[in-house]
Amino acid sequence: MISTVFFDLDDTLHNTTRLARLARNAAVHAMIDQGLPLTPEGGCKKLVEIVRRKGSNYPGHFDLLVEETIGEKNYRLIAAGIIGYHNTKFANMHPYSDTVSTLIELKKMGMEVNIISNGRSLKQWEKILRLGLESFFTHVLISETVGYSKPDRKMFETALSIAHCDASDAVFVDDRVEYISGARECGMHTICMDKHRREPHDAPCDFIVHSLSEIPPLIRVL
Amino acid sequence: MISTVFFDLDDTLHNTTRLARLARNAAVHAMIDQGLPLTPEGGCKKLVEIVRRKGSNYPGHFDLLVEETIGEKNYRLIAAGIIGYHNTKFANMHPYSDTVSTLIELKKMGMEVNIISNGRSLKQWEKILRLGLESFFTHVLISETVGYSKPDRKMFETALSIAHCDASDAVFVDDRVEYISGARECGMHTICMDKHRREPHDAPCDFIVHSLSEIPPLIRVL
Numbered sequence: 510m511i512s513t514v515f516f517d518l519d520d521t522l523h524n525t526t527r528l529a530r531l532a533r534n535a536a537v538h539a540m541i542d543q544g545l546p547l548t549p550e551g552g553c554k555k556l557v558e559i560v561r562r563k564g565s566n567y568p569g570h571f572d573l574l575v576e577e578t579i580g581e582k583n584y585r586l587i588a589a590g591i592i593g594y595h596n597t598k599f600a601n602m603h604p605y606s607d608t609v610s611t612l613i614e615l616k617k618m619g620m621e622v623n624i625i626s627n628g629r630s631l632k633q634w635e636k637i638l639r640l641g642l643e644s645f646f647t648h649v650l651i652s653e654t655v656g657y658s659k660p661d662r663k664m665f666e667t668a669l670s671i672a673h674c675d676a677s678d679a680v681f682v683d684d685r686v687e688y689i690s691g692a693r694e695c696g697m698h699t700i701c702m703d704k705h706r707r708e709p710h711d712a713p714c715d716f717i718v719h720s721l722s723e724i725p726p727l728i729r730v731l
Numbered sequence: 732m733i734s735t736v737f738f739d740l741d742d743t744l745h746n747t748t749r750l751a752r753l754a755r756n757a758a759v760h761a762m763i764d765q766g767l768p769l770t771p772e773g774g775c776k777k778l779v780e781i782v783r784r785k786g787s788n789y790p791g792h793f794d795l796l797v798e799e800t801i802g803e804k805n806y807r808l809i810a811a812g813i814i815g816y817h818n819t820k821f822a823n824m825h826p827y828s829d830t831v832s833t834l835i836e837l838k839k840m841g842m843e844v845n846i847i848s849n850g851r852s853l854k855q856w857e858k859i860l861r862l863g864l865e866s867f868f869t870h871v872l873i874s875e876t877v878g879y880s881k882p883d884r885k886m887f888e889t890a891l892s893i894a895h896c897d898a899s900d901a902v903f904v905d906d907r908v909e910y911i912s913g914a915r916e917c918g919m920h921t922i923c924m925d926k927h928r929r930e931p932h933d934a935p936c937d938f939i940v941h942s943l944s945e946i947p948p949l950i951r952v953l
Binding site for chain 1: 809860
């Protein structure tokens, strides 16, 4: 009988991708307002390219955007970018409309709810707290702290061990089907939260849902 | 004839000290709300001690507060502190009530207005932009970028050189009388902005004012 649901965080419980796009856009506009000689479209394209090249956790995206555009460091422009980014991110960070009601429903069903997320511990915890979701979760496993990343099955074995849960009693929910393989290898039930209907019907997971609210009825019949 | 006024930033144009106290207080309360086993008074005292010990630009004040209190890293608590700190700081950051009117008055008098500040370039620029003061200043000199710090007279010589200004045509305004010596050595006119009336009447500066609005009339008669 299912006792525990493990959720991914980003793009599963809230819309990180949209948030990052909004925040990057605001950052580029703020930098242009302070004198960065780029168009909004050109600036956003260049910033996305830098994020891709350096990875999302690199701390100097705006520094590079400025240096590669005007050939030198300019703290006024960099600071404008950071302010635009953070103001927009924090003002627009909220769970999906059905996240909280789904978590409440699972708690009512007696489920333990946990997080399995790849990323930096401080950054992920900051999101959980800003989303106001922290009280739902018994365990929050973040790859930086755990030492393994999804889809490595060791990440899921660690999660099951910490939650004292047999794989057959556990469900793992992620928006990225490629992260689900390790959970399947361990014998967990798997759900792909495919909000944008991008996955094929035969994607390698047990179920595909298009919104979180489909999950509690699905778990009831497992 | 006076052509240029150089202002310090922190505690001269806005109340940094009060802001830091508010933000630290909010951070400690947020961490206690998430489980940090301290009283608000004890937590604030401990945090102030850590800031003193490690310096205000050390990036891990909250990490240390958590580790020294519970004996281990806890990202939930650290993230709560950071959110409380930043939300409070950004919500309460504004210039003194007479900062903007004083800067406008000086501009109307034909003065060039510049900043000479000790600190980290990005952090100081972020404050200037969040305060909405950036358009007033022709030159912003921050110690990290310049390579010298107040009260080193080289900081003031650099400022005069960048502004193409003779020392006798320049006024330097700072809330800390100990930063003024280098400006005096260069031959600049000096004003101590002693908002809290802490300085003795014979403090080593040309003038003591108790609010920024006293500065334009003073400069008119120089």
